[in-house]
Amino acid sequence: MKEHLYTTSQTERDALVRTGNWNAEGIAFYSGGKNPVHRLYNPGLRIHLYSSDPNEVKVLQTRGWQYEGITFYTQ
Known part of the structure; x- marks a missing residue:
């Protein structure tokens, strides 16, 4: 499976690229x-999810998703 990760951090981008x-x-x-x-990660599924819904973020965290913080802002 191919995954895309969105980040505004050059440091995070560079660190991920260095892993190969x-x-x-x-x-x-x-x-x-x-x-x-917000960005969340599910280690079992090995995928990221993005959500602007605070309630969805809370529910996903109770279901094993790891919260990785605010990734960017929208209108």
């Missing part, structure tokens, strides 16, 4: 606004 398991594909989009988009 990820490729930097350039800028996917520009973000801005006041609404946070």
